[in-house]
Amino acid sequence: MDALDRSTIWPYDEQGEPRAFFYSRYGSPTVAAAEAALGALDGGTALLYPSGSAATSALVLSILGPGDTIALAEGCYFGTSVTFQTLARWGVRYVEFDQTGPPPDGVQLVWVEAPSNPFLTMPDLEAAAAHPAPLVVDSTVATPVHLRPLEHGADFALHSATKYLGGHDDTLLGAVVCRDPAAAEALHTFRTRTGIVAAADPAWQLLRGLKTLELRVRRQGETAAAIAERLAAHPKVVTVRYPGLSGLLSFDVADGDAARRVETSTRLVVNATSLGGVTSVMESRHRWEGDRVPAGLLRLSVGLEDPDALWADLAQALTHA
Numbered sequence: 001m002d003a004l005d006r007s008t009i010w011p012y013d014e015q016g017e018p019r020a021f022f023y024s025r026y027g028s029p030t031v032a033a034a035e036a037a038l039g040a041l042d043g044g045t046a047l048l049y050p051s052g053s054a055a056t057s058a059l060v061l062s063i064l065g066p067g068d069t070i071a072l073a074e075g076c077y078f079g080t081s082v083t084f085q086t087l088a089r090w091g092v093r094y095v096e097f098d099q100t101g102p103p104p105d106g107v108q109l110v111w112v113e114a115p116s117n118p119f120l121t122m123p124d125l126e127a128a129a130a131h132p133a134p135l136v137v138d139s140t141v142a143t144p145v146h147l148r149p150l151e152h153g154a155d156f157a158l159h160s161a162t163k164y165l166g167g168h169d170d171t172l173l174g175a176v177v178c179r180d181p182a183a184a185e186a187l188h189t190f191r192t193r194t195g196i197v198a199a200a201d202p203a204w205q206l207l208r209g210l211k212t213l214e215l216r217v218r219r220q221g222e223t224a225a226a227i228a229e230r231l232a233a234h235p236k237v238v239t240v241r242y243p244g245l246s247g248l249l250s251f252d253v254a255d256g257d258a259a260r261r262v263e264t265s266t267r268l269v270v271n272a273t274s275l276g277g278v279t280s281v282m283e284s285r286h287r288w289e290g291d292r293v294p295a296g297l298l299r300l301s302v303g304l305e306d307p308d309a310l311w312a313d314l315a316q317a318l319t320h321a
């Protein structure tokens with residue numbers, strides 16, 4: 001079993017010199033073990049952060065400066081655009097583009113999401129990697145089980161490990177996986193100096209989550225595919241978005257009132273936010289994103305429940321649409 005080491009300090013060696021670990025803001029054994037495990041999965045050097053949003057902020061602040069512009073995939077995770085809006089005070093701006101085509105010229109960073117949450121579009125990774133600016137792929141939803149962005153020319157893969165990697169809705173954690181070890185070193189230095197560092201407990205939970213990642217994600221994907229098919233054939237469902245990766249899908253019912261009735265009528269599926277856990281959750285995204293999404297859009301993260309029981313629950317909820 002992986003050891004959980006909660007220390008913040010470790011003794012110097014016999015000559016009074018620091019060993020590999022001496023103060024946890026610089027590095028700690030449990031965090032390092034989780035980084036090694038995730039790095040191996042994604043084929044790069046991983047760094048953990050206290051949340052996915054912390055990973056986003058730390059990455060942008062460490063590689064960009066005032067006057068720089070990010071090309072951000074439109075329709076990707078709402079919170080990423082909110083983070084970038086917050087960073088506007090420091091002179092970093094962003095423009096949105098359709099990630100199914102090439103990013104615009106004249107930007108210093110390209111940011112795509114595979115697949116986007118909640119629109120579930122896939123980026124054109126070849127076009128994004130051909131752009132001269134560094135490329136970040138948020139592969140929270142795809143996970144390394146389905147996509148290793150660094151093999152497609154990405155400079156950085158980003159994860160909200162709060163989702164599939166942790167997998168049990170009890171861990172807030174983020175990660176950046178770097179293709180270039182020198183870039184990882186620079187991020188590490190920035191992380192130490194700014195203190196945006198993950199703690200040992202969530203890192204240990206990540207280690208545990210990674211042991212079942214592939215099993216969970218494959219099963220969630222199988223169930224989601226079956227649910228997507230049944231939703232598509234349902235008379236109350238207008239649109240289904242499911243690219244076939246992992247357990248995340250979204251679908252539309254007639255309007256906002258219908259979506260609210262459906263989300264509050266489930267018994268097995270929990271009406272809550274987030275995604276990627278073993279428990280199925282569903283919510284109307286309009287409450288968070290406003291007119292950026294259709295009022296009738298419901299985002300469903302499929303868990304590990306029995307597929308027929310899940311469908312029975314969704315079918316009874318849809319009678320209220």
Ligand code: PLP
Pocket residue numbers: 051052053054077079113117138140141159160161162172173174274
């Ligand atoms: N990226 C994606 C695709 C997400 O869905 C989320 C959270 O929902 C994040 C990043 C942010 O992660 P966290 O909530 O761990 O800060």
